[in-house]
Amino acid sequence: MCIHFKVFLYFVQGRIFVNHKMAQAARLNLRMQKEIKLLQDDPPHGVSLNENDLSSLSSIEARIEGPEGTVYAKGIFILKIQIPERYPFQPPNVTFVTPIYHPNIDNGGRICLDILNLPPKGAWQPSLNIATVLTSVGLLLSEPNPDDGLMAEISREYKYNRQVFDINAQLWTEKYASPSAAGTSGWGSVDAGVLAQNTQVEDTESQGSLPKSSTKDCEGNKRKRLLLGQKLSLKSGRSDEDMKTIKQDPVASHLPSMAGSTYPTACFSDVSGGQNDTSEKMSVGTASGVVSKIEYRGNNKNSQLPSQGLSVTSEAPSKTSDGNDVFVLPNHSPTSASHANDHGMQSSDDILENSFPRRIGGSSDSSYKPPEGNQRNIRTLGLKLSLKSVKPEKKSDDQKENMAPNHLPPQPGFNKSQKRPLDAVSRKQFSGGPALAQQNPITEHQQSNTQVVSTEECNQGRKKLCAPSRRLSLKSKQYGLDSACDKEYKPPNCSLSDKLPNELPLSAPPAPIPKGEAVARNELPLLAPPAPMTKGEAVAPNELLLSAPTVLKSQAKALGFAGRQKDANSGNFSVKQTAVSMENVVVSDSEDSEDECERPPRSRLSLMRRRLAGKLRT
Amino acid sequence: MGDVPQAPHAADGGAEGEGPPAVPDPNPSPSLGGCSDPVSVELSMGGDYYRACCGEPDLDIPEGPKLPCVGDKEPLSSLAAEFQSGSPILQEKIKLLGEQYDALRRTRGDGNCFYRSFMFSYLEHILETQDKAEVDRIMIKIAECKKTLLSLGYIEFTFEDFFSIFVDLLESVLQGHEAPIGPEELLERTRDSQVSDYVVMFFRFVTSGEIQRRSEFFEPFISGLTNSTVAQFCKASVEPMGEESDHVHIIALSDALGVPIRVMYLDRSSCDTGNLSVNHHDFIPSTNAEGPDAATTSTPATEKPYITLLYRPGHYDILYPK
Numbered sequence: 001m002c003i004h005f006k007v008f009l010y011f012v013q014g015r016i017f018v019n020h021k022m023a024q025a026a027r028l029n030l031r032m033q034k035e036i037k038l039l040q041d042d043p044p045h046g047v048s049l050n051e052n053d054l055s056s057l058s059s060i061e062a063r064i065e066g067p068e069g070t071v072y073a074k075g076i077f078i079l080k081i082q083i084p085e086r087y088p089f090q091p092p093n094v095t096f097v098t099p100i101y102h103p104n105i106d107n108g109g110r111i112c113l114d115i116l117n118l119p120p121k122g123a124w125q126p127s128l129n130i131a132t133v134l135t136s137v138g139l140l141l142s143e144p145n146p147d148d149g150l151m152a153e154i155s156r157e158y159k160y161n162r163q164v165f166d167i168n169a170q171l172w173t174e175k176y177a178s179p180s181a182a183g184t185s186g187w188g189s190v191d192a193g194v195l196a197q198n199t200q201v202e203d204t205e206s207q208g209s210l211p212k213s214s215t216k217d218c219e220g221n222k223r224k225r226l227l228l229g230q231k232l233s234l235k236s237g238r239s240d241e242d243m244k245t246i247k248q249d250p251v252a253s254h255l256p257s258m259a260g261s262t263y264p265t266a267c268f269s270d271v272s273g274g275q276n277d278t279s280e281k282m283s284v285g286t287a288s289g290v291v292s293k294i295e296y297r298g299n300n301k302n303s304q305l306p307s308q309g310l311s312v313t314s315e316a317p318s319k320t321s322d323g324n325d326v327f328v329l330p331n332h333s334p335t336s337a338s339h340a341n342d343h344g345m346q347s348s349d350d351i352l353e354n355s356f357p358r359r360i361g362g363s364s365d366s367s368y369k370p371p372e373g374n375q376r377n378i379r380t381l382g383l384k385l386s387l388k389s390v391k392p393e394k395k396s397d398d399q400k401e402n403m404a405p406n407h408l409p410p411q412p413g414f415n416k417s418q419k420r421p422l423d424a425v426s427r428k429q430f431s432g433g434p435a436l437a438q439q440n441p442i443t444e445h446q447q448s449n450t451q452v453v454s455t456e457e458c459n460q461g462r463k464k465l466c467a468p469s470r471r472l473s474l475k476s477k478q479y480g481l482d483s484a485c486d487k488e489y490k491p492p493n494c495s496l497s498d499k500l501p502n503e504l505p506l507s508a509p510p511a512p513i514p515k516g517e518a519v520a521r522n523e524l525p526l527l528a529p530p531a532p533m534t535k536g537e538a539v540a541p542n543e544l545l546l547s548a549p550t551v552l553k554s555q556a557k558a559l560g561f562a563g564r565q566k567d568a569n570s571g572n573f574s575v576k577q578t579a580v581s582m583e584n585v586v587v588s589d590s591e592d593s594e595d596e597c598e599r600p601p602r603s604r605l606s607l608m609r610r611r612l613a614g615k616l617r618t
Numbered sequence: 619m620g621d622v623p624q625a626p627h628a629a630d631g632g633a634e635g636e637g638p639p640a641v642p643d644p645n646p647s648p649s650l651g652g653c654s655d656p657v658s659v660e661l662s663m664g665g666d667y668y669r670a671c672c673g674e675p676d677l678d679i680p681e682g683p684k685l686p687c688v689g690d691k692e693p694l695s696s697l698a699a700e701f702q703s704g705s706p707i708l709q710e711k712i713k714l715l716g717e718q719y720d721a722l723r724r725t726r727g728d729g730n731c732f733y734r735s736f737m738f739s740y741l742e743h744i745l746e747t748q749d750k751a752e753v754d755r756i757m758i759k760i761a762e763c764k765k766t767l768l769s770l771g772y773i774e775f776t777f778e779d780f781f782s783i784f785v786d787l788l789e790s791v792l793q794g795h796e797a798p799i800g801p802e803e804l805l806e807r808t809r810d811s812q813v814s815d816y817v818v819m820f821f822r823f824v825t826s827g828e829i830q831r832r833s834e835f836f837e838p839f840i841s842g843l844t845n846s847t848v849a850q851f852c853k854a855s856v857e858p859m860g861e862e863s864d865h866v867h868i869i870a871l872s873d874a875l876g877v878p879i880r881v882m883y884l885d886r887s888s889c890d891t892g893n894l895s896v897n898h899h900d901f902i903p904s905t906n907a908e909g910p911d912a913a914t915t916s917t918p919a920t921e922k923p924y925i926t927l928l929y930r931p932g933h934y935d936i937l938y939p940k
Contacts, residue, residue, distance in 0.1 A: 024812050027779050027782075027783075030779075031775050031779055034774075034775035035775065038773065038775070086812075088776070089815050089819075089859065119858055119859075119860060123858070124858075125853075125857050125858040125859065126780075126815075126819050126857070126858075126859060127772070127776055127777065127819075127822075127823065127826075127857040128776070129773060129775070129776050131773075
């Protein structure tokens, strides 16, 4: 195309060498015909040409089979090969159309391969051809080069936590590159996690501050969370089949989790000990998932709006079937754009929004996982919980931070630590919280805030209802993230099914929380969507208590305060109550995160809600 | 003619190739010793080349984009002016050069300068002499090169375009051709980066094929220069655009195409005797390519180099004899 156009231009310009240029174009076309013929007649191993689309010689499509014995085996990856006008002096532009989880392939499908770039950086030379390039790409699949990774996180994972990498890569392969799915999915459906990673990487480069701060503060926590998130995703992946109500791609769920954790690989390292058996992990996840599922279903019955609504919204923008992934993307892109410029309210709102999808994804993961419920899973969960419980406070911070990292990627402009955005959100929401939790007088502020929000929501009507629920879900997710790690979150579910009695006694002290939950439930019918979230949250704290006594105490206190507040509030407005309860829960979290009290949470929260509501409507 | 006293092996990478202060030399390459010998290569100026000032001379290689692939013909005095404040040795050598040569033509210093210089010099020679016999001869050589590449496993379409471009150019400078071109158009075409690069790649393929065909002969040179095998050397240092040419490349190209090349070395080396001279080396293709060393064996005077290149460490330009 370009070539023809150029030729035309030369004609118009009446240049001396019209004939010559034409000859050049013709020569290139001729060469391409020969290249294509070679690819048809004697292609490199595992490579085939898309015979259906050979109309343009400057842009062809090839399929490459995942090399046997690799994590990409049985996958069929579509490659787009664009021939520059100056080919072969310039290398062909080869990208993966099919998403692939590979250290040297970024979320746009771009390949980090030396022969695809000109010297001095690259090693392309005019004596090469497309077949040699495709051969090299095949080799790259067989032997990733994590030392020259395009995807920092995946590279780290590949180097230091190979098992996790293998799982992820296989998941992606199954999801996106299975012969049946070949060509149906593009990178657009993946982005959430990957994007976050990439952006993070880029951010780190451009803005050293973000990654550094977050990393320093809570790498360990992030890692853990990441691990958790991945585990969750894994679980969700398997549960997908079971989950009829919710369409989630394992990968999609995965992504959010990934996104949440800035340093997935690192996280894995922590978990790795426990993760030796993926199956175990999976089972654990499922176990927790069972509970959540049940709850979720209950919620769905009550109000299917939240889950469906979410998926719908997400799907609309990006066609993709993966609700979570898609959902996240739209948010990200806008946020990124806007963020670059504005850091203030918008950024916080955006963050919230971003976090929202993600959280939803996270929550969905935990909640949606099908109940394959193994008791041993539960045990493992308990173990995990205990681990987490050991340092609950840190975790809570970490969680917040994790949330932040996700947000961060979308917002390049957001210089402050990745934590910040999340923190900001959480803080905003919860900043009043900690104080409130400990001291009732503060609660008034929250109430007022919540009331405002709630009132607004009420006015909006159904849509608004959906919005609140979503908001709630966000909150709950945040809560879950903040107060209880994903693992912790899961255990609550488990507890519901198996351990409820045990936990309940434990939770007894935090009784206020249950109240809050109860309130939430009551309201839930109205706000059906949020209800599940709230439940999950409520449960989570209890479980946390169980797992870690110390933590339990602190949380219980917080919860108790919250519950009190909630109760008081509930009397006034049911909606408000729900909101309050939510916030209270948040407050409990906020206790852990003392450092984050600085910012004015409410205004942003309200903004967030509004935006969310708007988005939800749309 | 080309007495080559102490042709250093290609392996001694630029031992005496010290650039003048004005000529930073990032990539010293081997140079040859030798006493200057008046060379009477008649290259008449094919036409009136306008003398546009090319701006700063590309003493350094990365000047690339600013200079055309092939510059305009300049009097040798421009070279002298360039080194006005440079090394006295260089100034003296330039004076000596002026005794035999009166002009030079610069080529873009992008690592392909040797091939571009060779390309233009050779085509200009054909244009001037209309030596059909030479064209026929080199056509045969080109055909042989093609066979060589095929026998080495190269896929034809990866190199045939480069070959055909050069053949087209070659034919077009012969007046018998249906669309003969004059000197200006020759300059224009060789400045067209498309054409120019294609021809450079043609030479690179020819060079690579020749080195690999006679890998036993070249292997010692190459292993002395780099730690790589012949094949690796060709992939890394011959075939990629922008890779500079060394002694090995010149030998291989000269042999493969059967075209003698003289290289005048403008460096700061000096004889102990005090008699300053401009070293030069004639690359005379061996009639038998399998011969022991085509590079250092002077063949009969019938093989007068009609291509003379001026070498300054890291760069080649075209010299025009008086």
